[in-house]
Amino acid sequence: MDAQLLITLTKVLLVIILVLVAFNLSMVFKIKSIDPFKNWNATKINAALLMVFMVLGFIFASWSSVKWAPTFTLVTDPASEHGVPLDAMFWRTMVVCILVTIITNFLLFYFSWKYQERPGQKAHFYPHNNKLELIWTLVPAVVMTLLIADGVKNWHSIMAPDDEIKENALDVEFYARQFDWTIRYGGADQELGQTHIKYIDNATANQLGFNYDDPRTHDDIVVTEVHLPVNVPVHMHIKSQDVLHSATLAHFRVKMDAVPGMPTNFWFTPTETTAARRERLGNPDFNYELSCQQICGSSHWNMRRVVVVETEEEFQAWLASQKPSYQAYKEKFENKNTPSEPAPVEAPAEEAEPANASAEDGDDRATVSTR
Numbered sequence: 001m002d003a004q005l006l007i008t009l010t011k012v013l014l015v016i017i018l019v020l021v022a023f024n025l026s027m028v029f030k031i032k033s034i035d036p037f038k039n040w041n042a043t044k045i046n047a048a049l050l051m052v053f054m055v056l057g058f059i060f061a062s063w064s065s066v067k068w069a070p071t072f073t074l075v076t077d078p079a080s081e082h083g084v085p086l087d088a089m090f091w092r093t094m095v096v097c098i099l100v101t102i103i104t105n106f107l108l109f110y111f112s113w114k115y116q117e118r119p120g121q122k123a124h125f126y127p128h129n130n131k132l133e134l135i136w137t138l139v140p141a142v143v144m145t146l147l148i149a150d151g152v153k154n155w156h157s158i159m160a161p162d163d164e165i166k167e168n169a170l171d172v173e174f175y176a177r178q179f180d181w182t183i184r185y186g187g188a189d190q191e192l193g194q195t196h197i198k199y200i201d202n203a204t205a206n207q208l209g210f211n212y213d214d215p216r217t218h219d220d221i222v223v224t225e226v227h228l229p230v231n232v233p234v235h236m237h238i239k240s241q242d243v244l245h246s247a248t249l250a251h252f253r254v255k256m257d258a259v260p261g262m263p264t265n266f267w268f269t270p271t272e273t274t275a276a277r278r279e280r281l282g283n284p285d286f287n288y289e290l291s292c293q294q295i296c297g298s299s300h301w302n303m304r305r306v307v308v309v310e311t312e313e314e315f316q317a318w319l320a321s322q323k324p325s326y327q328a329y330k331e332k333f334e335n336k337n338t339p340s341e342p343a344p345v346e347a348p349a350e351e352a353e354p355a356n357a358s359a360e361d362g363d364d365r366a367t368v369s370t371r
């Protein structure tokens with residue numbers, strides 16, 4: 001017989017035996033009217049158990065933090081400019097939270113033990129104390145205000161960067177749909193051309209809904225791997241075609257929801273190339289990652305893309321080696337159809353609009369002009 005099966009059967013048998021022994025004992029106690037717990041002091045035991053629970057709880061919390069913390073991406077050092085002050089804020093908040101947790105939990109369990117019921121001891125009725133109320137209202141209020149002020153300051157510096165950063169930023173579109181990310185660059189003119197949901201046409205593989213009448217779309221580059229130059233500000237244009245997603249680049253401390261019908265933005269500056277980080281970590285397989293952090297359906301787990309941070313020269317060389325998606329479209333569809341009009345793109349757009357006007361109201365707000 002399989003050894004594993006034998007061990008499992010033995011365990012099951014042991015449990016059955018224990019249950020039967022307990023059952024028999026309880027029957028004997030019942031018949032003979034014996035109370036085995038007659039001399040036990042429940043209050044004392046409960047009080048002692050509360051202290052044991054507290055000590056074990058603190059030990060387990062410390063052990064699990066030390067063991068698992070290094071595996072969290074958020075504990076690795078940030079690879080973006082704003083990540084440094086953001087992490088400092090995170091740890092300031094963390095120190096306050098940990099201190100409060102330790103002090104309040106210690107008092108909770110310690111007082112339960114210290115002030116347990118004892119013979120001859122009467123509970124003191126103490127319903128109100130203005131001074132105490134004032135202290136435990138004001139202290140948390142001041143601490144929370146300071147933490148929030150810290151957060152608001154950081155939020156503004158990240159979400160509303162200086163004009164200089166905005167002007168020099170590289171525009172990159174992060175387009176989410178169930179279940180992948182498509183990345184778009186402005187190409188030679190460095191401008192993202194107009195897109196609209198009404199231009200989406202799977203027959204011509206126009207899945208992002210390019211308006212090919214807008215010449216700015218003609219050099220746009222569509223890829224599935226994110227490439228970013230180091231020390232250059234990036235302006236993320238985040239969109240979703242279907243449901244709520246969340247564009248997350250954890251190493252860069254970037255996280256922003258992709259909302260259907262409402263393009264969102266994020267500015268950040270990568271500060272370490274993939275190669276430099278690999279070398280520093282001694283891990284040749286390390287990769288930065290773009291992921292979706294909003295449960296968005298059955299294949300949500302699969303919404304990942306590799307992010308390559310490289311030098312400006314490497315980035316420009318990579319960009320130059322990419323073929324604009326319009327070229328492929330033109331070669332495949334525009335020349336083969338008899339008239340040279342861009343029929344496949346225009347036709348569905350004009351037809352669909354009046355017919356679906358009411359049904360697509362929500363979608364129409366996705367007027368996804370990025371500029």
Ligand SMILES: [Cu+2]
Binds near residue numbers: 244245
């Ligand atoms: Cu998603």
